[in-house]
Amino acid sequence: MKAPKQSFISNVTTEDRLDPERFSDWLRLLRVTAWVKRFTDNCRKTNDRNKSRVLTLKELQEVENMFIHKTQVKHYPEEYSCIVKGQPMPRSSKLIPLNVKIDEQDLMRCDTRLTHARFLPYNVRYPIILPRKSPVTRLLVKSFHEAGNHYGTNQTLAAMSSRYWLIGGREEIRDWEKKCSKCKKLKAKVLKQVMAPLPPIRLKKSMRAFANSSVDFAGPFLTKQGRGKVRQKRYLCLFTCLSSRAVHLKIAFGLDTDSFLNAFYRMSSRRGFPEEMYSDNGTNFVGAYNELLELYEQMDKQKITEKANNHRIKWHFNPPLAPHFGGVHESMVKSAKRAIYAVLNSADITDEELLTAITGAEGLINSRPISYQTSHPKDDTVLTPNHFIHGQIGGQFTPEAVDSTVFNVKKRWRYVQEIVKHFWHRWLREFIPTLSNRKKWHQETRDLKVNDVVLVIDADKSRGEWSLGRIVALHPGN
Known part of the structure; x- marks a missing residue:
């Protein structure tokens, strides 16, 4: 036998179109409900129908009291029943300390100790009780939160306390703040991850400084060109050795590719071509790399020897908008600026004076200690970047060779090599262990995933104008 077919009417479920769960705005819920209520009231009347095009304050208050009353009865049925019957509330109830009373609109109010404070409004002395985790409470919290321009938890709670008593008010407000899209933008933090290990290039040992280097620009510095002439901008081009942390400072007369290439060639002529x-x-760096490639290709086709080919440079570009990739030269730029500004002291200078100040700052930075200085007199002199550049400490040159009477080029060369080798052994023993600790970014957090929505930082705009972005692809690295 086949089961009888159910009628269509039996499958239809009644749905409350005015359920607060269906609305995202408290005032909109009140206005829609008030219009529906007026329509139903006018349908029951034959005369004296309300045909006004504006809702009155009384109508909105009646609808608001209706929703709050339904919420209170739904969340506190036993307490409400006990109060109506004049019986004591259950001992496990959270409303016992509030001394709950029911007013003329059948609303549960808190009978506070401010009863005799006649100068305070009625709602302050007898605030309406709102349960936690109810749709009505959520809409009210959202309304006060947005009316207060997305202020903090205390401001929103203080504004609501003038009319309502929220059970677990702070937790309820914080729950909404976590869902508020604007608050997420205002309180968003920069994504961080555990600090990565040092790249192999930072730990590579070489027999000369600036074999593996990094470059960055700083400035501008305004210099005078003469009486009655326009002042020109000059830039600091900083080269730093990734192993010894030595620096080489040059003046760049512009931010174009040619100016950078000229500064790069001047550095390479004195320190040697980096690997x-x-x-x-x-x-400017991208253009320089392209020109270097074209230069090398052109030289290969002509008369480049095998020795000249060994000077080719492998260039690496850090990702855009990722300054933490260049922390090794960003910190040196900060130190160089401090040293230069300390010498110049905002003076009106010429190109020659700026060059002198930059050269003095270079010597000062390269004389700084990079290892721990002990107080024992028998310990070695503290290690500085100058040891790797030309074997001196800010003016104290390397000791002369033992065979000073009879000059021997071969012995002298081996002696210098032993000194350099000694410095690199000290570098491996004293300086490298100081790089082991992570000074920030200690906690591991969730990595970005495809389709994640993020807030894109724009240095040229205020935080409220930053645009949203969606992750479409990931390029993970070490």
């Missing part, structure tokens, strides 16, 4: 270079993803 690998790291830089930010600036247009």
Whole structure:
């Protein structure tokens, strides 16, 4: 036998179109409900129908009291029944300390100790009780939160306390603040991850400084060109050795590719061509790399010897908008600026004076200790970047060779090599262990995933104008 077919009417479920769960705005819920209530009241009347196009305050208050009353009865049925019957509330009830009373609108109010404070409004002395985790409470919290321009928890709670008594008010407000899209933008934090291990290039030992280098720009510095002439901008081009942390400072007369190439060639002529270079993803660096490639290709086709080919440079560009990739030269830029500004002291200078100040700052930075200085007199002199550049400590040169009477080029060369080798052994023993600790970014957090919505930082706009972005692809690295 086949089961009888159910009628269509039996499958239809009655749905409350005015359920607060269906609304996202408290005032909209009140206005829609008030219009529906007026319509139903007018349908029951034959005369004296309300045909006004504006809702009155009385109508809105009646609808608001109706929703609050339904919420209180739904969440506290036993307490409400006991109060109506004049019986004591259950001992486990959270409303016992509030001394609950029911007013003329059948609303549960808190009978506070401010009863005799006649100068206070009635709602302050007898606030309406709102249960936690109810749709009505959520809409009210959202309304006060947005009316207060997304202020903090205390401001929203203080504004609501003038009319309502929230059970677990702070937790309820914080729950909404976690869902508020604007608050997420205002309180969003920069994504961080555990600090990565040092790249192999930072731990590579070489027999000379600046074999593996990094470059960055700083400035501008205004210099005078003469009486009655316009002042020109000059920039600091900083090269730093990734191993010894030595610096080489040059003046760049512009931010174009040619100016950078000239500064790069001047550095290479004195310190030697580096094997690998790291830089930010600036247009001047990108252009320099392209020109270097064209230069090398052209030289290969002509008369480049095998020895000249060994001077080719492998260039690495840091990702855009990622300054933490260039922390090794950003910290040196900060130190160089401090040293230069300490010498210049906002003076009106010429190009020659700026060059002198930059050279003095270079010597000062390269004389700084990079290892721990002990107080024992028999310990070695503290290690500085100058040891790797030309074997001196800010003016104290390397001791002369033992064979000072009879000059021997071969012995002298081996002696210098032993000194350099000694410095690199000290570098491995004294300086490298100081890089082991992570000074920040200690906690591991969730990595970004595809389709994550993020807030894109824009340095040229205020935080409220930052645009939203969606992750479409990931490029993980070490």
